[in-house]
Amino acid sequence: MAEDVMRPLTPDFRMQGSTSDGGSIQKLAESYIKPNELLSSADRLEIYNRQYWFRVMGAVAEDYPGVLAILGEEKFDQLVLAYLKENPSTSFTLRNLGSKLSHWLEGHPEFAPRRHDLLVDVAKLEWAYIESFDRASLSPLSELDISGLTAESQLSLQPHLQLLDLRYPVDELILAVHRETEPAGVASNAASEHKHKKLKRLPTMRRSVIRLAIHRLENNVYYRRIDREAFLLLLAIQEGATLGAAIEKAFSDSKLSAADQAEKIQEYFAHAAGLGWFCLPPDHSPTKL
Known part of the structure; x- marks a missing residue:
């Protein structure tokens, strides 16, 4: 029955009439579901079939x-x-x-x-x-930890930090x-009605x-725009590069002067540290920094 309930719907969101090997869904339903005064065995199966799909489709719509x-x-x-x-x-x-x-x-x-x-x-x-x-939030590095970093140091980003390069x-x-969409509660009837709010x-x-x-900060998710060099720096750190290699990758084709680059690096680290983005790699201890 689980297989039949989870069988994909037709393009018009009805139950299929036959199985993948050509068997009759009607006969299949009659083999384990009794009809009642209002519904045939297939009608009753279709209710479960459609509700399963409306529920999973509704879950994707919520996300x-x-x-x-x-x-x-x-x-x-x-x-x-x-x-x-x-x-x-x-x-x-x-x-x-x-x-x-x-x-x-x-x-x-x-x-x-x-x-x-x-x-x-x-x-x-x-x-x-x-x-x-x-995703998890690990103990962030302290200012003292960050002040002791060298070019050979490795650090990690918080697991909850996501980096996207978008068009x-x-x-x-x-x-x-x-702003227009309220999250559905556990008692939502969205699955049964299969309707979406029009924006x-x-x-x-x-x-x-x-x-x-x-x-994530205090159980809220924030989107923060960052410049190209900051993105490349964070991405390299996320991919496991040493601090020196990450900085080199971020500024490899930069037109900024050495002084401006140093100022940018200081700004990036102060900003990221203030938000608690840096943490230790899983296999490191504070003494290895």
């Missing part, structure tokens, strides 16, 4: 309100149905349903041919929001969506390189 706002309800539902057919639920939690959506979207421009890059950027940011909210200022779009006009998006640091 990706920006993608929904761009596509509109009909196209969004078709996209999620196609995505979940290729990436079915494999986890005990609905939280992980949309984990592959941004990557999957990169290979599926047919859902928004003219706004494909924008759609992918929005999906990346919305998943980064979830990751930032859920559109989608942070503005997502913030506009969040007002969204801000116009023009192509513009935006680099974001998405981080």
Whole structure:
């Protein structure tokens, strides 16, 4: 029955009439579900089948309100149905349903041919929001720890810190969506009604390189724009580079003077340290800094 309940719906969101090997769903339902005065065995199975899919599709909609706002309800539902057919639920939690959506979207421009890059950027940011909210927060380095760093030192970034190099200022779009969208409660009837809130006009998006640091502070997630050198520096640290190598990568083709670079580096570290972004690598102790 679980297999039948989780079988993908048709494009018009109805239960399929046959199994993958050509068997009759009607006969299959009759083998283990009794009809009643109002519903046949297949009718009763279809209720469970549709409700399962409306629930998982609703869960994705809750995590990706920006993608929904761009596509509109009909196209969004078709996209999620196609995505979940290729990436079915494999986890005990609905939280992980949309984990592959941004990557999957990169290979599926047919859902928004003219706004494909924008759609992918929005999906990346919305998943980064979830990751930032859920991931761990480790003890940050103290000012004393940071003052003792050398070019050979290695440090890590907080697990909740996400770095994105985007093609559109989608942070503005997502913030506009969040202002209009209230999170669904545990008693929500969204799964049974399968309706999405219609949003007002969204801000116009023009192509513009935006680099974001998405981080959590006091149980709130924030989007912070950073410049190219800061992004490259943080990314290199995140990838395991020594501090000297990370700084070299960040400023390898910079036109700033040595004095200006030094000022920038001091600014970046003061800013990141103030937000608690730096922590020790898992296999290091404070004495190794």
